[in-house]
Amino acid sequence: MKKSVQFLKNALTLSVVGILMRGLAVSFNAYVNRKIGAESMGLFTLVMSVYSFAVTLALSCVNLGAVRLTSERAASLGEADADAASWRRVMRGVIRAVCLYSLLFGLSSGILLYLTSGIIAEKLLGDFRTLSSLRVLALSLPAISLSSALSGYFTGLRKVKKNAAASISEQFVKIAVTSTALLFVVPDNVESACLAVVGGSAVAEAWTLVLHILLYLTDSKRPGGVKAGKREVRMKTIFGECVGISLPAAVGAYARQGLTTLEHLAIPKGLVKSGLTQQTALSQYGLLQGIAFPLVMFPYAVIHSFTSLLVPEMAERHALGDTAGMRATVRQVYRWSALFSVAACAVFVNFARELGVMIYDSGEAARYTLLLGALVPFMYLDTAVDALLKGMGEQVYSMKVNIADAASGLILVMLLTPALGIYGYLLTIWLCEVGNLAASIARLGHVTGVGVREALPYYLRPLAAAAVLSVAHLMTLDLLTPLASMSAFLALYALLTLGFPERKNFKIKEPAA
Numbered sequence: 414m415k416k417s418v419q420f421l422k423n424a425l426t427l428s429v430v431g432i433l434m435r436g437l438a439v440s441f442n443a444y445v446n447r448k449i450g451a452e453s454m455g456l457f458t459l460v461m462s463v464y465s466f467a468v469t470l471a472l473s474c475v476n477l478g479a480v481r482l483t484s485e486r487a488a489s490l491g492e493a494d495a496d497a498a499s500w501r502r503v504m505r506g507v508i509r510a511v512c513l514y515s516l517l518f519g520l521s522s523g524i525l526l527y528l529t530s531g532i533i534a535e536k537l538l539g540d541f542r543t544l545s546s547l548r549v550l551a552l553s554l555p556a557i558s559l560s561s562a563l564s565g566y567f568t569g570l571r572k573v574k575k576n577a578a579a580s581i582s583e584q585f586v587k588i589a590v591t592s593t594a595l596l597f598v599v600p601d602n603v604e605s606a607c608l609a610v611v612g613g614s615a616v617a618e619a620w621t622l623v624l625h626i627l628l629y630l631t632d633s634k635r636p637g638g639v640k641a642g643k644r645e646v647r648m649k650t651i652f653g654e655c656v657g658i659s660l661p662a663a664v665g666a667y668a669r670q671g672l673t674t675l676e677h678l679a680i681p682k683g684l685v686k687s688g689l690t691q692q693t694a695l696s697q698y699g700l701l702q703g704i705a706f707p708l709v710m711f712p713y714a715v716i717h718s719f720t721s722l723l724v725p726e727m728a729e730r731h732a733l734g735d736t737a738g739m740r741a742t743v744r745q746v747y748r749w750s751a752l753f754s755v756a757a758c759a760v761f762v763n764f765a766r767e768l769g770v771m772i773y774d775s776g777e778a779a780r781y782t783l784l785l786g787a788l789v790p791f792m793y794l795d796t797a798v799d800a801l802l803k804g805m806g807e808q809v810y811s812m813k814v815n816i817a818d819a820a821s822g823l824i825l826v827m828l829l830t831p832a833l834g835i836y837g838y839l840l841t842i843w844l845c846e847v848g849n850l851a852a853s854i855a856r857l858g859h860v861t862g863v864g865v866r867e868a869l870p871y872y873l874r875p876l877a878a879a880a881v882l883s884v885a886h887l888m889t890l891d892l893l894t895p896l897a898s899m900s901a902f903l904a905l906y907a908l909l910t911l912g913f914p915e916r917k918n919f920k921i922k923e924p925a926a
Contacts, residue, residue: 434714437584438707440772441591446703448595449606455681455699457607459538460546462677464526464611469663469670471522471554472515476565478659479511482650483569487636494642497635504566504634506650511562514655519558526551537678540691542604546611553615556622563625570636575628579621587617665812672819676826680838683830687837697835705781708768709789712757716750716793731805736861739805743863746797747871754793755875756906760899761786763886767895784839788846790872795850798857810856818849878909 446454486503495503526533530547534540560579567575591613598605635641684694730738761768765786766779802811822845829837851865858864882902893901 434580434584436711437588441584441588445591445595445610446699449598449603449610450696453603453606453699454703455695455697456540456542456603457546457610458699458702459540459678459681459695460543460550460607460611462674463533463538463547464550466670466674467522467526467551467554468557469666470525471519471558472561472666473518473558473663474659474666475511475515475518475558475655476561476568477662478514478655479507479562479565480569481658482507482511482654483566486648486650487570487639489648490646491636491639493646494644495646496643497641499644499646499648500634500641503646503648503650506648508563508566508629510650510652510655511565512559513652514659515558515562516555519555522558523551523554526554539682542607545604546607549608549615550611553618556618560618560622560625563622563629566629567632570632572632572637575632579624579628582624583617583621586620587613590616662812665816669812669815669819672816672823676819676823679823679826680830683826683837684834686831687834689834700778701781701835701838704769704778705785708772708778708782709761709785712753712789713793713796716753716796719749727801727803727805739861740863743801743857743861744867744871746801747794747863747868750794750797751790751868751871751875752910754790755872755879756903756910757793758786758789759879759883759906760902761789763883763902764895764899767899771895781835781839785842788843791846791850794868795846795853798850798853801857802853802860805860807856807860811853814849814852814856817852818845821845821848875906875910878906881909882906 449457483504486507490500490503527548530544530551533547534542534544564576564579567573591610594609594612595606598609681691681694681698684697685691689697727739727742730742762783765782769777769779769782799811822841825841825844826838829841831837833840854865854868858867882905886898886902889898892898
């Protein structure tokens with residue numbers, strides 16, 4: 414009971430912080446979009462596509478190494494009844510190893526991006542206005558890597574509140590610095606506008622590193638609620654241990670992010686080939702990536718918070734051979750994913766334009782929001798299924814699926830975008846996401862015996878409720894304000910899906926042991 418309460422508390426903490434962060438991000442994106450315009454937003458998104466790969470290289474999964482080494486050492490020290498001096502000594506050893514790893518990759522990636530920024534801007538991005546932004550972002554890579562290592566240390570000690578405090582303060586610093594910088598940007602100066610936004614991000618990353626260091630220096634070096642023992646314990650952590658944990662996972666991350674980066678670089682070029690000008694192509698790309706995507710992914714904060722905690726939950730059940738417990742967990746994931754994702758989907762489909770006007774003061778991205786919103790049940794379930802698979806040691810399979818997904822996305826973008834324009838890219842997203850989910854849930858069904866056939870019944874009532882309420886919404890469009898209409902929609906959805914006990918009209922056949 415105590416363990417489940419701790420799981421729930423951590424999940425709720427992460428959910429609240431995640432919602433707050435995404436709420437701030439969406440609101441800030443709305444402000445930035447109004448301030449700099451769709452073309453500048455498109456240029457910024459283009460820069461970030463390259464930067465994302467550089468960040469992947471800088472991180473090289475150091476967070477995973479920090480989490481595992483910290484949690485493993487904490488478990489061993491607790492069992493050995495280690496004294497306070499031993500805790501401090503051992504945890505300093507962990508931090509030295511993971512920080513050395515993070516500095517190696519953070520500095521290397523920063524230097525590499527800075528030295529190649531001219532070539533990337535001219536040859537890869539095809540827009541020399543991105544040069545200064547790329548160089549500023551290169552300077553932030555070592556800070557990002559070190560912050561990730563320290564964040565993994567706090568996660569390993571189950572001190573999620575410290576990471577939450579760092580995330581919240583980072584967002585506020587980013588908003589303050591970027592907003593101030595934008596006050597000095599000359600209107601219609603796309604390069605300066607983009608530089609102001611990335612500069613704010615770079616300063617925020619530096620601040621987060623400083624805060625993480627201060628939190629580490631004042632930390633007890635023990636999990637919350639764990640008292641120091643009386644025995645002196647000696648335990649070493651070497652650099653090679655971090656490499657052995659982090660680098661194999663990093664190789665898969667490099668491959669996937671590299672393919673994703675190439676895909677995003679191919680989108681504006683494909684739009685130009687479809688007949689659009691460079692300016693119009695960047696504007697459409699900016700509307701999709703800067704408005705529609707952040708809006709659709711806003712509720713994802715809740716799903717992500719719970720799925721991130723599913724990994725250790727499933728790992729423990731898998732290690733104990735608790736097949737019944739694993740199947741019960743999978744069914745609960747199906748049930749709550751269905752309830753939550755169908756609600757989010759219905760809101761995006763029915764209120765796409767209203768949301769755009771309310772948040773961004775623009776309805777231009779309404780069609781993109783609607784088409785992406787309809788994909789939400791697939792996207793959210795795919796995230797949950799991936800977490801379940803990783804918890805059962807199926808991360809290599811998930812990595813292969815994700816790499817295949819990214820490779821397919823690149824090929825489809827190159828084929829469909831020149832022919833269909835921005836809708837070719839949207840079709841690519843649909844095809845890849847549905848394919849990714851199909852492969853993942855098939856594997857989950859094979860491993861646990863609870864696959865797609867068992868998942869579908871959980872979606873029947875939410876889909877029926879959403880369909881009925883969508884028809885009612887069409888019939889009462891002018892009777893309520895958009896905000897009142899959305900509130901009534903969600904309240905009635907909750908009543909129809911949760912207000913009545915479910916009839917046990919379907920049974921899940923258990924496979925033979």
